[in-house]
Amino acid sequence: xxxxxxxxxxxxxxxxxxxxxxxxxxxxxxxxxxxxxxxxxxxxxxxxxxxxxxxxxxxxxxxxxxxxxxxxxxxxxxxxxxxxxxxxxxxxxxxxxxxxxxxxxxxxxxxxxxxxxxxxxxxxxxxxxxxxxxxxxxxxxxxxxxxxxxxxxxxxxxxxxxxxxxxxxxxxxxxxxxxxxxxxxxxxxxxxxxxxxxxxxxxxxxxxxxxxxxxxxxxxxxxxxxxxxxxxxxxxxxxxxxxxxxxxxxxxxxxxxxxxxxxxxxxxxxxxxxxxxxxxxxxxxxxxxxxxxxxxxxxxxxxxxxxxxxxxxxxxxxxxxxxxxxxxxxxxxxxxxxxxxxxxxxxxxxxxxxxxxxxxxxxxxxxxxxxxxxxxxxxxxxxxxxxxxxxxxxxxxxxxxxxxxxxxxxxxxxxxxxxxxxxxxxxxxxxxxxxxxxxxxxxxxxxxxxxxxxxxxxxxxxxxxxxxxxxxxxxxxxxxxxxxxxxxxxxxxxxxxxxxxxxxxxxxxxxxxxxxxxxxxxxxxxxxxxxxxxxxxxxxxxxxxxxxxxxxxxxxxxxxxxxxxxxxxxxxxxxxxxxxxxxxxxxxxxxxxxxxxxxxxxxxxxxxxxxxxxxxxxxxxxxxxxxxxxxxxxxxxxxxxxxxxxxxxxxxxxxxxxxxxxxxxxxxxxxxxxxxxxxxxxxxxxxxxxxxxxxxxxxxxxxxxxxxxxx
Numbered sequence: 001x002x003x004x005x006x007x008x009x010x011x012x013x014x015x016x017x018x019x020x021x022x023x024x025x026x027x028x029x030x031x032x033x034x035x036x037x038x039x040x041x042x043x044x045x046x047x048x049x050x051x052x053x054x055x056x057x058x059x060x061x062x063x064x065x066x067x068x069x070x071x072x073x074x075x076x077x078x079x080x081x082x083x084x085x086x087x088x089x090x091x092x093x094x095x096x097x098x099x100x101x102x103x104x105x106x107x108x109x110x111x112x113x114x115x116x117x118x119x120x121x122x123x124x125x126x127x128x129x130x131x132x133x134x135x136x137x138x139x140x141x142x143x144x145x146x147x148x149x150x151x152x153x154x155x156x157x158x159x160x161x162x163x164x165x166x167x168x169x170x171x172x173x174x175x176x177x178x179x180x181x182x183x184x185x186x187x188x189x190x191x192x193x194x195x196x197x198x199x200x201x202x203x204x205x206x207x208x209x210x211x212x213x214x215x216x217x218x219x220x221x222x223x224x225x226x227x228x229x230x231x232x233x234x235x236x237x238x239x240x241x242x243x244x245x246x247x248x249x250x251x252x253x254x255x256x257x258x259x260x261x262x263x264x265x266x267x268x269x270x271x272x273x274x275x276x277x278x279x280x281x282x283x284x285x286x287x288x289x290x291x292x293x294x295x296x297x298x299x300x301x302x303x304x305x306x307x308x309x310x311x312x313x314x315x316x317x318x319x320x321x322x323x324x325x326x327x328x329x330x331x332x333x334x335x336x337x338x339x340x341x342x343x344x345x346x347x348x349x350x351x352x353x354x355x356x357x358x359x360x361x362x363x364x365x366x367x368x369x370x371x372x373x374x375x376x377x378x379x380x381x382x383x384x385x386x387x388x389x390x391x392x393x394x395x396x397x398x399x400x401x402x403x404x405x406x407x408x409x410x411x412x413x414x415x416x417x418x419x420x421x422x423x424x425x426x427x428x429x430x431x432x433x434x435x436x437x438x439x440x441x442x443x444x445x446x447x448x449x450x451x452x453x454x455x456x457x458x459x460x461x462x463x464x465x466x467x468x469x470x471x472x473x474x475x476x477x478x479x480x481x482x483x484x485x486x487x488x489x490x491x492x493x494x495x496x497x498x499x500x501x502x503x504x505x506x507x508x509x510x511x512x513x514x515x516x517x518x519x520x521x522x523x524x525x526x527x528x529x530x531x532x533x534x535x536x537x538x539x540x541x542x543x544x545x546x547x548x549x550x551x552x553x554x555x556x557x558x559x560x561x562x563x564x565x566x567x568x569x570x571x572x573x574x575x576x577x578x579x580x581x582x583x584x585x586x587x588x589x590x591x592x593x594x595x596x597x598x599x600x601x602x603x604x605x606x607x608x609x610x611x612x613x614x615x616x617x618x619x620x621x622x623x624x625x626x627x628x629x630x631x632x633x634x635x636x637x638x639x640x641x642x643x644x645x646x647x648x649x650x651x652x653x654x655x656x657x658x659x660x661x662x663x664x665x666x667x668x669x670x671x672x673x674x675x676x677x678x679x680x681x682x683x684x685x686x687x688x689x690x691x692x693x694x695x696x697x698x699x700x701x702x703x704x705x706x707x708x709x710x711x
Contacts, residue, residue: 024055029173030183031059035069035076035166042165045369046145047381048128048413050189053170065132065140067169068157076166080142081157085135087546088154089177089534092127092412092445093422095120098437098534098549100130100154108149109380109409111349111356113424114458115431124347124423126380127412127445130158131180137540139180141172147381147411149360164377176540177444178529184446185528188413191449193525195402196640197267197339197611198419199517200229201507202480203491206457207236210250211257217491218264224500226492227507227609231261232342232482233270241309242277244284244333258337265610269340269406272333274348274386275312278304284329288315293322295375296363303362305350314348314358317385318378320368326386327393334397340404341390343418346383347409383409387418400642406478412446419449419478427456427487432469433564437549439476443530449521451478455490463495467502468564471590474506475552475560477521477531505585508607509594512580513554515603515616515635520555522636531555538571538597545569557600557633561593574598576624576687596687599626601633601655601666614640617678621655623666624687629659638675651675657686 022034032053046053068079082088088100095115096103107126110117128144130152144150148164160169170187174180203221208214214231221228237254239245246254261268276284276294288294294302294313302313316322330341350357362375378385387407394403407418422438425431435452442450454473455461461469461483470492473479483490492503510517520531533553536545550565559575561568575595579586586594596602604620616637625631638650652672658665666684670677686693 023059025057025059026053026170027056028183030187031063031065031171031173033059033067033069033169033171035078035168038166038168041371043146043148043167047147047384047411048143048145049187050413050416051187053187063171063173065142065171065173067142067171069166071166072161076162076164078144078160078167078169079157080160080169080171082132082140083134084156086132086140088130088132088158090127090129090131090141090441090445091152091154092129092447093123093125093420093438093442095123095434095438097547098440099547100441103154105152105154106149107152107380108355109347109357109383109411111345111347114426115423124408125383125410125414125420127442127447128152128160129184129412129445130154131177131444133177133536133540133546135543137176139174139177141174141180141184143170143172143184143412145170147379148377149379178537181444181446181529182527188446189416190528191415191419191447191525193402193522193645194404194419194449195339196514196518196614197229198404198478199514199521200479200611201227201474201510202230202232202269202478203228204232204234204480204482205489206482206484207234208232209236209247211253214257215260218261218266220491220493221266222264222609224493224504225609226500226504227511228266229611230267230269230340230480232480233268235271235273235308235344237270240277241307242279242282242284243272243275244329246336254336254338258339262337265612267339268337269342269404270333270338271342271344272390273307273343273345274314274382275305275307275309275345275350276314277309278311278313285313287325288313291321291325293319293325295358296365297359298361298363300363303358305358306352307345307350315386316364317382317389318364318366318370318373323385323389323392326389327396330390330393331397334394340406341394343383343387343390343405343407343409346386346407347379348382381411383407384411384414384417387414391417402641402643410447415447415449420447421450421478421480421482422452424457424484425453427459427461427465427483429465429564431456432465432472433550435476436472436552436562439532440530440534440549440552443477443532444534446528448524448529448531449477451476451480453483454479454481455483457482458484458487460488461490461495463499466490466495467499467590468562470499470503471506472560472562472592474510475532475554475592479510502588502590505581505588505591508581509586509591511608511611512604512606513558513602514608514611514614515605515619515637516555516558518640519603519634519636523555535559535569535571538573542571545571557597557602559595559597561595563589563592574624574626574689576689578602578622578624578687580604580620580622596622596624598624599631600624601631601657603633603635603653603655611640616680618681620683620685621666622685622687623657623664625657625659625664629664631655631657637677638673648674651677
């Protein structure tokens with residue numbers, strides 16, 4: 001009886017009559033607003049949230065960010081006023097500057113070569129999310145819980161116009177943008193901790209064929225001592241572009257190829273598109289047809305559209321049976337030694353379709369809680385539903401390994417299933433510079449694992465462009481060089497000895513930072529905080545930092561400033577220049593400056609050629625004391641693959657430094673985890689205003705190191 005009365009009370013106070021709509025608090029500072037006469041069948045169940053939003057109490061009367069709902073010409077419109085002076089970010093994968101005020105974004109996943117359509121304001125992914133940061137640093141987030149095609153106009157008020165039914169809006173309030181992103185990820189799910197090899201440098205091209213070319217690329221990396229971990233296989237490995245097949249001449253023995261790559265400490269990632277060639281006798285088509293797995297046209301027949309193989313049909317990923325069938329296809333495929341999967345063209349891209357995709361009146365049959373609906377409803381989540389099924393399939397095929405999926409198309413919350421990249425960019429300076437705010441805004445939209453095609457996908461990169469892009473791209477969370485057919489080759493050695501040496505330095509820097517980088521990947525998997533962060537995260541009260549999108553932070557302790565940055569706005573404080581290679585190498589005209597925050601300790605590894613050689617037995621600690629003579633940092637370590645870390649087989653180390661009476665004491669202590677560790681050989685480098693002081697660290701887990709005071 002008490003439970004019934006409580007639920008009745010919840011329903012009663014959820015109706016906010018003064019605003020003519022239903023609203024409630026679904027958690028700490030998480031408000032949910034419904035339009036009048038809301039019909040849940042039009043937009044629910046939500047594909048954004050990892051948990052159900054349940055009423056807990058009324059929205060406080062002083063709640064400031066309140067949506068206003070209306071209908072105009074049959075379309076639902078939401079207007080949301082916000083305080084003047086607040087800066088807006090997010091909206092996912094977008095071109096343009098970091099700060100989004102005054103911009104418009106259309107959420108309709110689109111195959112957008114060179115970002116030419118809609119001036120790049122309509123790309124491969126949709127994130128119906130806006131982050132607002134007020135002048136005092138307090139932050140609010142807005143989610144339009146709606147998969148239909150919609151437009152965000154980031155004026156004041158923010159206006160969201162949908163081509164579907166009326167939808168609910170969720171507003172989150174937090175004290176800082178960092179806390180806001182943690183709250184977002186708590187609701188939508190965090191990126192899963194990836195295998196460590198995915199943090200290495202990755203080489204790709206459309207396309208490396210035949211398999212002897214793939215072997216030659218791998219051999220050259222090792223011969224030239226250019227660190228790398230992954231080589232990618234684009235669609236030319238297939239027999240006539242039929243997915244889950246291999247060209248009998250160019251790639252006759254994929255297992256042998258993968259065994260060879262593994263012998264050189266390389267991993268491989270292979271592309272699988274959603275378009276299935278319409279051809280009787282082709283086993284994937286025959287299976288899917290027998291199982292009634294395809295998206296239907298408005299007449300109820302399987303929709304047929306042209307992609308790379310010619311006429312294709314497309315799996316209906318709204319159906320649980322289809323997702324299970326799709327997942328099962330990876331069992332035999334992964335048995336050929338593949339390490340990861342690349343899902344491309346999954347907006348979905350249809351060459352002869354309206355606006356380059358399926359007709360909006362195509363039918364998705366749904367199931368498992370998802371209602372039947374048109375393509376206008378499910379278009380934006382087609383890619384996310386696909387990668388959910390793909391991830392499930394490769395986990396079932398390799399249950400002892402962490403899966404890796406890269407997806408071109410995705411939706412808010414899809415960071416749980418796949419990493420991403422910014423699609424078909426161009427080999428020019430504008431796209432190099434724009435890659436930074438694009439990756440930053442993806443991170444501010446809950447997707448921390450992303451990157452841009454280093455060197456540019458289309459067009460011919462110049463040596464100067466490639467050298468600069470390799471140097472900056474070494475700090476992308478996802479660091480992959482990828483180029484199209486009939487363009488200049490972009491391998492690090494392809495443009496002469498000078499660019500090869502520049503690239504080697506850039507890659508050596510990334511690989512030496514792997515202990516720190518893996519630690520912030522782990523942090524992202526726990527909290528949802530971005531890996532690559534805007535500089536205003538260093539000081540959310542400093543309004544001069546809010547638009548900076550040339551320099552960026554890597555985690556909370558490193559600041560990366562590209563050489564080409566023009567008058568970058570940098571945070572106050574003692575940001576000291578750090579060198580983890582020789583100063584001559586790091587101060588060429590290409591490598592970004594790397595600065596360490598005062599009060600930070602950053603763990604740095606040894607020079608290696610692959611993450612297979614990674615270990616934390618020998619480390620250098622880069623120490624930068626704050627004004628109080630103190631510093632701290634941490635190191636996360638585990639096996640790098642598999643799931644033993646979930647059972648405590650990891651080690652979380654804490655480093656502390658303190659200066660007293662002219663002496664600096666540095667201690668290390670394992671504070672969590674049950675991973676058995678070897679003794680560590682550690683070296684301390686103290687960065688000061690006047691230079692550096694070095695000291696060897698004897699073996700042991702918790703020792704005192706005395707460094708000579710530097711005046």
